[in-house]
Amino acid sequence: MKLVRYLRDGAERTGAVVDGHVLDLGDTPLVELLADDTRQGDVRAQIQRADAAALPPLDPAALRAPVVPGKILCLGYNYRGHVPDGVDPTADDPDFPDVFVKTPNTLAGPADPVVVPAVATDVDYEGELAVVIGRRAHRVPLEDALDHVAGYSILDDVSDRAWQRRQSQWALGKCFDGFAPLGPHLVTPDEVGDAADLLVEVIRDGEVTVSQSTATTIFPVAYVIHYLSQVMTLQPGDVISTGTPQKLPAAQAAHRPLEAGDAVTVRIARIGELTTTFTAPPEASA
Template sequence: MRLVTYSERGRTSVGVLEAGWILDIPQAYTELLRQQGVADAAGRALAECPPDVVLLLARDGLGRAREAVAFAREALARDREGALQRGLAVAADAPGVRLRAPLQRPGKIICLGLNYADHARETNSPIPQYPELFNKFANALIGPGEPIVLPRVSQQVDYEAELAVVIGKPGRYIDEQRALEHVAGYTVLNDVSMRDFQFRGRQWMQGKTFDRSTPLGPWIVTAEEIPDPQALDISCEVSGEVLQRSNTREMIFSVAAVVAYISQIMTLEPGDLIATGTPAGVGFAREPKRLLQPGDVVRVTIERIGTLENPVIAEE
């Protein structure tokens, strides 16, 4: 499934994108419960399939979401106009429909630095013996099509194409061999970095979590559709020029290893987001440097997931 968070006419909900339609999970689950004769179907649907991906995962709602999507799919095939009027589906390209960051407020955003050997080499950094971790916060997240805002206090804003992992099952001291069982799905993240702030000290966070700086999306592809996250082409294009091109097999620490390692430090919870690092080709390591400018358009593409595209603007 392609899980999306979308807005329409002032409301925000969660759905699955299929063949140009967004099948609305909470509304479809409400109708399914009504058909089954459940009392207070709307209240129970709100509790079991809430219109927020983090809450949906926290309430172990993916199985119910699949039931709701199957119900909406069948209703759409049987009576399209009726399904649309009942709010079971909406055209993805309808006026006023907009995809948002698929996770709105994840409990944790944990990021890896230097997780591709070629990127470590281009930055003259040693290959890490353990995952290099830093964090972001939800204030940084934006969705597909939303502008990356260049803050007026930074003149060195860089792009970083990354595979992001969404946790679906809680765990502490997770065994690496079973770590992928804790993954709900995968999405695309652009770890936009303010290099002049990042390198002011030994900790990177201050250059990594500026407001409205980190594109995420356009959707979450659920884990059963990506059985091997270490076999995905990844690339970044800025204003038509391909600047990063690699494959996730080049990661130093695999997704499974990263999930297991982080779980030694903290309990991973549904909806937590892990960004797995970027390959070589970043702007500040190039000669001449290629840093983001107003008017640029950044496209990050990961095989089997999709493309995340965002324009770049200056802060007013």
Template sequence: MRLLTFRMGADTRWGLSTADGVLDIAAAQEELNGDARPFTPSCDRLAELSELLERAKGHEDLFFDEADLQLGPCLPVANKIICIGLNYRRHAREANMAEPKAPILFAKYNNCLASAHDNINLPTTRYQYDYESELAVVIGKQVKRVSPEEALDCVFGYCVANDLSERELQMSAGQWTIGKMLDGFLPVGPYLVTADEVGDPQNLGIRCWVNGELRQDSNTSDMIFSVAELISYISCYATLEPGDIIVTGTPEGVILGMENKVWLKPGDEVVVEIDKLGRLSNRMTTTDN
């Protein structure tokens, strides 16, 4: 299944993308099941969601044309956003850094979440703006100290992410989070694709274009620590819960690794695409703040 969110006035609503259009999940739950619970991306609601879709067939009032919708982030609110640094072998080499012996973790926050088509503001007080195409993992079960062999069972789904960064802040402050936590600096979407449709997360092509120029062209098989290993490692120290996001690292081809660094600027368009998950396209802009 392919989930998304869409904006309706001041509300952000969950939808299910189908061949018949986008099913308004909240409206369908209330009309067909008398259920007013908010939808959450938890594994125990997948069967319920499939049944809801079957019951909604023929109820045209519950579906929207996706082209008419203003999409939101495919996960509008996260419990935790845990990001991984230097997790692709060739990216570590381009950064002239040794492959890490354990995953490098840093944080982003809900203010970073943006949609697949939002404009992203670049404050004019900084200029070393960079892109990072990444596979994002959305957790669907509460887990603690899960083994790598069982870790993928707790995944609700996957989505495309762009871990935008301001490199001067990231590198000069002695820690990474300050250069990563700017407003809108984690576009995700357009879809949250359930794990059963994705299959092996370690065999997905991942690409990034800037103004039509291909900058990153890799595969998740180049990860140093697999998705399962990341989930297992993190869960040793923090309980993972439905709605947590793990952003798994970027492949080679970022501006930071280039000899001639031309940083992102207002007007640039960054497109990120991952096999089976779709693509997000964001225009860089500025409001002089």
């Protein structure tokens, strides 16, 4: 199933995408719906019976982030070939994931433009597969980890490299308001299939700047859930963003910070596309 949160008559609703149209499922949050097997079965039956032609078209401008996570946990350098400056990209894999957080103020919906702050001088994008937790996970065995996944989405881990480089901790460079666009929908695991076999691409200015399969991740989804749950309890709606591949050589050589008017599209096979537009701060626009 491909599920969304969207605005209808000023209120947030849950919907299922049916051939480009939206089947309204009420106001129950997505993770609550997916945690209930009976209700989930009812939704599947509704989708099967639905006539797309009789449904309203999906309005991308009405979409909201599919979940509001209590925690956004992110991985650094989780794709082979993507390493810190000065590190040999052919070196051995790290022993443990490199984990950081994005704070709640960073969450943005798929239709929300991201403001380029006046103090941010080197804003960059990172297209990532996002895992949405569907049931409480505490000290989860590796073999059971995927049972805790509600679905998958796309996250653009927007970052300001200048602020990120100011200190050993990345928080300030990662946590400007709106620096975590999420969406446009949540896709259930049965429709995604093997999350370790998805092509991740990023398109900027009409050019593919990133293209690499999740098959090249160092720490797969199941291990990451298992690992994180040893430390903290993962709750329904929490998001784990699984890292970005290295940019292609031409894109690296032509690096240009994001600025107002730019747009970046993250495309992940069997998940969809998330396009983020960037805008100037309101005072600059005024």
